[in-house]
Amino acid sequence: MEFFPAPLERLVEQFARLPGIGGKSAQRLAFHVLNLPQSEAQEFAEAIMDAKRSVTLCPVCCSLTAGGLCPICADHKRDEHVICVVADPRDVLAVERAREFRGRYHVLHGVLSPINHVGPDDLQIKPLLDRVAKEDITEVIMATNPDTEGEATALYLARLLKPFGVKVTRLAYGIPVGGHLEFADDATLMRALEGRREL
Helix, strand or coil: CCCCCCHHHHHHHHHHHCCCCCHHHHHHHHHHHHHCHHHHHHHHCCCHHHHHCCCCEEECCCEEEEECHHHHHHHEEEECEEEEEEEEEHHHHHHHHCCCCCCCCEEECCEEEHHEEEEEHHCCCHHHHHHHHCCCCCCEEEEECCCCHHHHHHHHHHHHHHHHHCCEEEECCCCCCCHHHHHHHHHHHHHHHCCCCCC
């Protein structure tokens, strides 16, 4: 039995399809939208449609852009010889927050995941290989997550890039700042030891 009018139920269902949104949160969002003035609700709907229409993939790095090159690829001050490979456009923002990396990016839009039926053809791997083949790339940094799928993707790409003679590196992982050794798992400690550097 439906407790709400059908259009409201449909709105709740649409919000519930968003990642991280459960039934109660979907209801709260739907009621919030209903309580918006007509003009604000219209702006909200138009923002969604405008984003769907105008946001595309950068022809170079496959990150998100509003047409043409993304701001990072268009920035001539960035080091064009180093590419940081990430799984998701949000990962670009995470690396940029550190303000240490001045190279360019390549976004895969996922990682290899046989369980989820994601193979090499489902990712933006071919554009990466084309870039390395055509541009003067000296280093490719693998910045995928340190989980099973991220590691498998990094190793797969490293094998594909080996014939190009380009240096392939992996982000160091280990004990977080403020963390305690006693709480670190074996894999984290192993990574921390492998990624150690001289002081």
